[in-house]
Amino acid sequence: MVRRTIEASDVESPAQLAGLLDERSYLADEGLVTAAFLALRMGRPLLIEGEAGVGKTELARTLAEVLGAPLIRLQCYEGLDASQALYDWDFARQLLHLKAAEAGGVTDAARLEGEVYDRRFLIARPLLKAIETQPSVLLIDEVDRADVEFEAILLEVLSDFAISVPELGTIRAARPPVVVLTSNRTREVHDALKRRCLYHWLEHPSFEREVAILRRRLPECSGILAEQVATATGRLRTADLIKPPGIAETLDWTEALLTLGARELDPDVAAASLGALLKHREDHETVLGNGFFGASRR
Structure with a gap:
């Protein structure tokens, strides 16, 4: 199937954007699609907060595909400074x-x-690279992991889409990039940066949407298995776990189940493949110790 690409300014409605994302197997809910549409049409950065693994980063990747633009990623971390970002x-x-x-x-x-x-002799880091590349999608990933002081640098760049290099002058974007910022909310992002952005809180998908995502991304997954997996992960998200599974882990787990030949979810295969779903020993002990998947036949 030939996938359409489109200019950001030519996206006419949230429904059109939803269709373009759907073509690339990203099934977004109405709230997220509307936020992304407004960001594209208004030329504003989009800040998406939510639990890890709910699809924040994947949205930026998929938007880049929709727009036929390169994805330029700035991975944030403690100690990130201007020389590594600009x-x-x-x-x-x-x-x-x-x-x-x-x-x-x-x-x-x-x-x-x-x-x-x-x-x-100038090495362009992600922020400068995004300003010089037209069109482009700039992903500022896990901005909450960077130091608070780094937000001042981001705010200056996102306000004017220009970077001053004392030896060369000011480099301005002929065409501002599409900007997506993500946060797992390990700390609060400063209000000044939030004011510059449109905002969306991304929840875990509903049961129906999670089943649809599993069936779309893993066509070999039966409807029964998809529903059983979505039911199990939905319950796990309400349990007292260090890191409840996101949709990324759900996809990994389902792929592991299929690799093991599972057509339905049973206690033995669920326990055997749990490492694809939960990444903390304490969570394994909680789930298996409480007989979450039922009694093993072994």
């Missing part, structure tokens, strides 16, 4: 250039300084 200078190449120039008899300091701070 740009840096290639000091090794600059030094080599200086040595070559000096060996060639060039001694004019002003000339050498101008040459070493040439654009060809």
Whole structure:
């Protein structure tokens, strides 16, 4: 099947966007589709918060496919700074250039300084790369993991879509990227950054939507197995677990069940494949110790 791509400005309705996402097996609910549509049409960043594994990052990837644009990802983490997010200078190449120039008899300091701070020695990090690439989708992933101070850098870039390089001047986006920020809410994102964005809280999918996602992404999964898996994961999300499963883990678990030849969910195969669903030893003990899947036949 030929998948359509479209310019962001040409997306005419949430329903049209939902169809384009659906073609790529991303089944979004009405609230998320509407938020994404408004972000595209209004040219505003979209901040999506929610539990890990509910499909926040996947939305950005799928939007990039819909728009036929490269996905440029900035993975946030504690200690992330401007040189890793904006740009840096290639000091090794600059030094080599200086040595070559000096060996060639060039001694004019002003000339050498101008040459070493040439654009060809500038390393574009994700934020600068997104500004220089048209069109593009910029994913600022897990912004809550970065230090609070880093948000000031983001706010400045997202306000003007411009980056100032003292040696070269200001680099502006001829066409601002589509921006998606995600947060697992390990801490609150500052209000100033939130005000710059449109906001959506992404819940775990409903039972019906989770079944539909499983059937779409894993066509070999029977309706019975999909319903049993969705029922089990729905119950697990209400249990006292360190990390309840998201849709990403549900897909992994279902694929593991299919790999083991399961056509229906039974206690033995569920226990054997639990490592695809739960990633903490304590959660395994809680689930298996409480007989969550019923009595084993072994």
